[in-house]
Amino acid sequence: MEPIRVAILGFGTVGKGVYAHIKEEQQSLEQTLNRPVQVTAVLVNDESKHRDVANHVLLTTNMDDVLAQQIDIVVEAITGVESAYQYVTAAIEQGCHVVTANKAMYAARGQKLQELAEERRINVKYDASVAGGIPIIDTLNQIHQLESVHRIEAILNGTSNYILTAVAKEGLTFHEALTQATRLGYAEADPSHDIDGFDALNKAYILANLLRKDYQEITVNRRKGLDQLQLDEVLNKQTNQVLKPLVTIDATSESAIEIVVEPTWVEENHPLSSVDGVQNAIVISSDRLGSLKLEGAGAGEKPTAHAIVQDIVKTVKEDNRILV
Amino acid sequence: MEPIRVAILGFGTVGKGVYAHIKEEQQSLEQTLNRPVQVTAVLVNDESKHRDVANHVLLTTNMDDVLAQQIDIVVEAITGVESAYQYVTAAIEQGCHVVTANKAMYAARGQKLQELAEERRINVKYDASVAGGIPIIDTLNQIHQLESVHRIEAILNGTSNYILTAVAKEGLTFHEALTQATRLGYAEADPSHDIDGFDALNKAYILANLLRKDYQEITVNRRKGLDQLQLDEVLNKQTNQVLKPLVTIDATSESAIEIVVEPTWVEENHPLSSVDGVQNAIVISSDRLGSLKLEGAGAGEKPTAHAIVQDIVKTVKEDNRILV
CATH class of the missing domain: 3.40.50.720 (NAD(P)-binding Rossmann-like Domain)
Structure with missing residues (x-):
């Protein structure tokens, strides 16, 4: 053959x-x-x-x-x-x-x-x-061809999630956590697009485009990276909340698919609150399936x-x- | 057409x-x-x-x-x-x-x-x-055709998971929780196979068979349902552990794929510890992907x-x- x-x-x-x-x-x-x-x-x-x-x-x-x-x-x-x-x-x-x-x-x-x-x-x-290793494109495509997906919430940048986890759970400073992420090979040699949110935004854009109808725009309502976090925002821990590098894609408007990339405090019972370290995860919400979550390795060789x-x-x- | x-x-x-x-x-x-x-x-x-x-x-x-x-x-x-x-x-x-x-x-x-x-x-x-709504068969098939899946851990019976969650979090008795599950339409009119573990075992068997090589047997090492739990097993809560209706499929032996269906105490950092109520979830472990988790609605119209x-x-x- x-x-x-x-x-x-x-x-x-x-x-x-x-x-x-x-x-x-x-x-x-x-x-x-x-x-x-x-x-x-x-x-x-x-x-x-x-x-x-x-x-x-x-x-x-x-x-x-x-x-x-x-x-x-x-x-x-x-x-x-x-x-x-x-x-x-x-x-x-x-x-x-x-x-x-x-x-x-x-x-x-x-x-x-x-x-x-x-x-x-x-x-x-x-x-x-x-x-990376999460089969998100085919899964999302298949759901989307059967019914409307109205919302996606996700953690799509492993480096940011690693840093926020290390700050919260190991008490490292932001700088120490980034150094550790680089040493362990999780962050790129130049991690600026991990930190400024553009890496997550690119990925969000790819998912949003998959949901987009011809007449819809994709609008980025906010793109905030870890580098724009104020120290008091990180330390001002709310009870029963954790800070996560969240990506939200809202597909409920007729005219646009709306993206927000922003570190966000989520409740402990939020489906992404337990996604720690370099893990990625995606929660797809649709009418009939309800909510489907996929979680796994977001990067790595x-x-x-x-x-x-x-x-x-x-x-x-x-x-x-x-x-x- | x-x-x-x-x-x-x-x-x-x-x-x-x-x-x-x-x-x-x-x-x-x-x-x-x-x-x-x-x-x-x-x-x-x-x-x-x-x-x-x-x-x-x-x-x-x-x-x-x-x-x-x-x-x-x-x-x-x-x-x-x-x-x-x-x-x-x-x-x-x-x-x-x-x-x-x-x-x-x-x-x-x-x-x-x-x-x-x-x-x-x-x-x-x-x-x-x-x-139900979790696309497990295709996902598992696709991973399995590329590399060895060595282990699956899962919650595959929503009724059992609902009952154990209600007992742990709402303080209901086993009987009250089952009645509530039936009233809400989560349990079958005859929920005996939810409770005795045979429903989960059937599903485990289907997944195990998908991983099985021609020369391998499927062996059921244990099938224990909620009905075989002793009261002290449920109440004897360990610190930082939760009782989950666990299915384990072990594919590391050359001669057999081994299934265990059994309510099991898992640590809080276990990937299935946060899967509550009628939700189902499956964690697939393989050499290259590491661990991939899918979580969603396990039943319902x-x-x-x-x-x-x-x-x-x-x-x-x-x-x-x-x-x-």
């Missing part, structure tokens, strides 16, 4: 995780898909830095070389919007499916990509871009790689051309 | 819920599937009891009459094993897809049904049989109907013959 040929763009934590997952789970992937999955090319910034890739894999800094390899699926695991968008667009135009973990890019250009993808009858999947490989499997199963 | 023709077997809470859901969501279903969905026949025990079905729907006590209606999908929403199994088998043999909410039947005969269904290239879906309609939608999307 011809292998399914995968290219990985970017070889940081997520790219390496996907490479390792595909390598270690060759057998079960082949069993699931009736065809082997092979990483054929890896796009990097600097070839000399990456010796840990097998000889048969093309390691290159040139996207044209990647696309010359008859790739079936491109995994996009880089950061930033512009180059990522150009690479992914080039991949779609050449008929490759795309799986992305890049929330900033997908929040900004997801809709354009989906339109382009639809023209070419290509899949662009993005489950790993929001809440292995959970994110799992989400990406899950999207690869779904892509293959949905594409009869690949399966033939 | 020709409608997708659905038959509903059984017209209790669940059957009525599915009928109402399909009726109320005609438009969005047609939009999702590009074809209308029509309830064509309803199988009941006594026709005179059900006047609330539209005139164009065949209301009958005879399964042969149902199958004479060129049904695409049979929704099985009755209780008990034998008749349900015979009806469903007859449906499969005639080339109908099946969606079932019947945990006792599926736990006992699910594997046989899947074998029969595979021969006929028919789908048998059963998400509604475990934890609307959540269960949502799960069944979800399975109808998936069935249609997976069957190219129906879609043509």
Whole structure:
């Protein structure tokens, strides 16, 4: 059987995780898909830095070389919007499916990509871009196609949640908690978008867009990060309340889907009050289902790689051309 | 467009819920599937009891009459094993897809049904049989096809959880709590299988079977219901612990998947300690994802109907013959 040929763009934590997952789970992937999955090319910034890739894999800094390899699926695991968008667009135009973990890019250009993808009858999947190992995109899509989702409440930035938990439960200062998060690998080398709320906002935007009807806008009513918290707001602990980096998406207005990103005091019986440390969680409220909560690892090499490989499997199963 | 023709077997809470859901969501279903969905026949025990079905729907006590209606999908929403199994088998043999909410039947005969269904290239879906509105079957299937799930901990019987919560938090006696659960419609008219643990065991069996490898047995190491609790076990409250109707599925042994159903004291930081009232929840532990928790409505007319309609939608999307 011809292998399914995968290219990985970017070889940081997520790219390496996907490479390792595909390598270690060759057998079960082949069993699931009736065809082997092979990483054929890896796009990097600097070839000399990456010796840990097998000889048969093309390691290159040139996207044209990647696309010359008859790739079936491109995994996009880089950061930033512009180059990522150009690479992914080039991949779609050449008929490759795309799986992305890049929330900033997908929040900004997801809709354009989906339109382009639809023209070419290509899949662009993005489950790993929001809440890592939690299968939120498909779950939300499936609920939304059956009934109105009126509200989402979520914790989508693990670093912020880790910091607030450490401040509340271990008595650390904000600065100590951030240093600890960085040392443990939870925060990015540059954690500014974790702290200023833009990381959570990008993810909220992706979820909101999934719920949006054509005539609706998405409005951001407030975006407040941990960096805007006053000390007295953190210390002024209310009885039976905990401070959580909350994302709220309100879909009850006819004209707009409204997003609020803001550290918020929640009651102890609030469904997100017990979500501690780097965990993420999402509560989906709809008419018939009531309230459904998903909680798990929001980031990390292995959970994110799992989400990406899950999207690869779904892509293959949905594409009869690949399966033939 | 020709409608997708659905038959509903059984017209209790669940059957009525599915009928109402399909009726109320005609438009969005047609939009999702590009074809209308029509309830064509309803199988009941006594026709005179059900006047609330539209005139164009065949209301009958005879399964042969149902199958004479060129049904695409049979929704099985009755209780008990034998008749349900015979009806469903007859449906499969005639080339109908099946969606079932019947945990006792599926736990006992699910594997046989899947074998029969595979021969006929028919789908048998059963998400509604475990934890109502929580999309556990697909989620677990998808994780399991990528990596080993080594453990599941869950609360799968809402009535038991309601009773233990009411005893602990409202100070009710066991008997008062059960009466209240029945009055509120949470417990069945005959709640004996909620109380003796067999309802939870059936659901555990369905999940265990999904994880089982061909050479593995499923063994039930313990099945203890609320009815076997001694008063001192309930009152002997440990500090910072809560008593929960726990289901544990251990998949770490090579020879067997091991099930324990038993009210268990769990620590306050246990992921299921905060799951109160009629809520269900499932914690899936696997190598790469770590731990993923799903929590939501485990029963009730609307959540269960949502799960069944979800399975109808998936069935249609997976069957190219129906879609043509």
